[in-house]
Amino acid sequence: MNIWKAFLFGTAVALLPATASFAAKTDLVLGIVLEPPHLDPTAGAAAAIDEIVYANIFEGLTRIGPKGDVLPALAESWTKSEDGKVYTFKLHKGVKFHDGTTFDADDVKFSLDRARGDTSTNAQKGLFAAIDTVESVDPLTVKVALKQPSGDFLYNMAWGDAVIVAPESADTNKDKPIGTGPFKLENWAKGSQIVITKNPDYWGTPATLEKATFRIIPDPAAATAALLAGDVQAFPVFPSYETIAQFQADPRFKVVIGTTEGETVMGMNNKKPPFDNVKVRQAIAHAIDRKTVIDGTMFGFGTPIGSFFPPHHPAYLDLTAETAYDAEFAKKLLAEAGYADGFKTTLKLPPPTYARRGGEIIAAQLHEIGIEAEIIPVEWAQWLDQVFKNKNYDMTIVSHTEPNDLNIFARDDYYFNYDSAPFKELIKQIDATSDGPKRIELYQQAQKLLAADEPAAFLFQLPKTGIWDAKIEGLWENGPIQANDLTAVKWAD
Incomplete structure (x- = not known):
């Protein structure tokens, strides 16, 4: 179970003038309240993990889109048997993990078997309970047989807990996450910030951003000051509810109140x-x-x-x-x-x-x-x-x-x-x-x-109380899953 990020209170502060210059238009600094305990979504319950890595560093067979719908990810397509018990996934070709190792059907079998195994530490092991067998048909084809039909199976495979990992790096993903996503980890300064950079060898549509920094700001007053000063350009879930009205009156910012x-x-x-x-x-x-x-x-x-x-x-x-x-x-x-x-x-x-x-x-x-x-x-x-x-x-x-x-x-x-x-x-x-x-x-x-x-x-x-620079496009309005998906985020011209 992933537990929601902290919404800490602070005393309302006076609005400060924005004096700091914004980062380069290919870079983005986002504020987050909670620091994740580690960066492996298959081995932890904290929402703060997925808020960094989901769709950015790690990918699954399917993924959840901004409207809550199930979309293809590492699986480019799939078919379902008439009885609803067998799914056959066709995988994208040319996919590599961040360390250069090749992604294929064996990685999918390894990941799903690992998540549902007797020694699994997956916080959402129940997502995989319907699976009976996983078969690598060929390098780009995986067949998953279910014990009984499951109306939620494709949705379940889109959770952060169901991302695909490689056997070569699975045991070290907590500190050195190795995924297939459009970003890879550059640096984690514990207690301060996590920096991800564009993956130049990404198999799919490349990210527009070259770098994204998740700055850890647990204090609401500090979050307000950081936004107003330009030190942070976006707070996807802003923790200081008492100052939201003031941001709504400031044309430099976009305030988006969505659902979660x-x-x-x-x-x-x-x-x-x-x-x-x-x-x-x-x-x-x-x-x-x-x-x-x-x-x-x-x-x-x-x-x-x-x-x-x-x-x-x-x-x-x-x-x-x-x-x-x-x-x-x-x-x-x-x-x-x-x-x-x-x-x-x-x-x-x-x-x-x-x-x-x-x-x-x-x-x-x-x-x-x-x-x-x-x-x-x-x-x-x-x-x-x-x-x-x-x-x-x-x-x-x-x-x-x-x-x-x-x-x-x-x-x-x-x-x-x-x-x-x-x-x-x-x-x-x-x-x-x-x-x-x-x-x-x-x-x-x-x-x-x-x-x-x-x-x-x-x-x-x-x-979902989002506040960000009015020139930023592509951040999610709603929160159908715990994620700060940066795959389509860019600065407007």
Whole structure:
């Protein structure tokens, strides 16, 4: 699971004049909030990894486009058998990895078998669960046989976790990423910046940019100052919501408010009392005033959600009314669950503003119904170890930005500890269904079930708040996947 980047708060700063000169028009400096732990998307859960390497350094058989559609990548085409269980991919010829080694069908077989193997460390191993066998037919042909039809298979192969790596370099990709993409790593100054440069031997359409620098700026005030001074020309996800209006009034900048796949939730440990009681979980959901949380953490940027599904999806149902804010009803549910006097619990909060500030607001709201939530701030490494890996927590707040990730609630090993046979069955049906209207019907049934069981308190959908120089073209408006895809980015003439 890739976890959303930090949205840290800072005190609003006065706008400063842009005094620094811009970089060369073939170079671009982008601001990012979180530094990735490493640069191997097949061996890590952090969204910050894909935000650097997806489509830039590494490529998969398919890829996600800016509108969320599945596009060809290393596979120039594919066919599907009549029973929907066998995909035959034709690969592009003349493709080389950055170290000069040749890409072919054996690399695809190696990558897919590695990702789904018993010793796999892939954070999204479930993406490959439907695969039965992978066969290298010839150097440019790969045949993938599935255990059963999967309506999401091509989409799954487009995730960052499914990129193709070479056996010669797979073990060292964390620090020295070797992909097939239009950019390659030049330098990583830990704690400061990551620089990628144009791959002169790229097999496809070459990038326009010669160099891109991802500058790590965790402080919102510093992010604002860097943009205004010209030290940074683009912040694809700008962290200082309180200054967005000022940038909107400045003609030097383009402000683009898009959508993301980021469902922000307050997770609860469903196997730990009292959260194993559905009425307790429902009471907590009714005790939360989403609008207050959004206003207090996001300056109004964000869409309330009542289940785990993005509002821009055609199958989305607005279920916010199912757990509308009602403190008195929440108290009633607590009493019915045997907790009329409330209880004490803990709330572990990772660094992002939506978590830290949102947690303070929600703790105050829970106090109103008798729940005393002790706030425990944790760093990302602690969160990944304590909450995500070892499930050592009561409640937590985090944004899930993976695309098409409703199925995480069907995973036995996931940190929510939610176990619902009816929900798992719905996910199986969705995965095996290719018919559009039927998939929508099943998706909506799944949303309703989650809204009733409330394995997490569903809060809001993260916006994509992009700010960049008005002369820059090609950056994504929306965030259908965690990526800063620079393949089509250029400076306007």
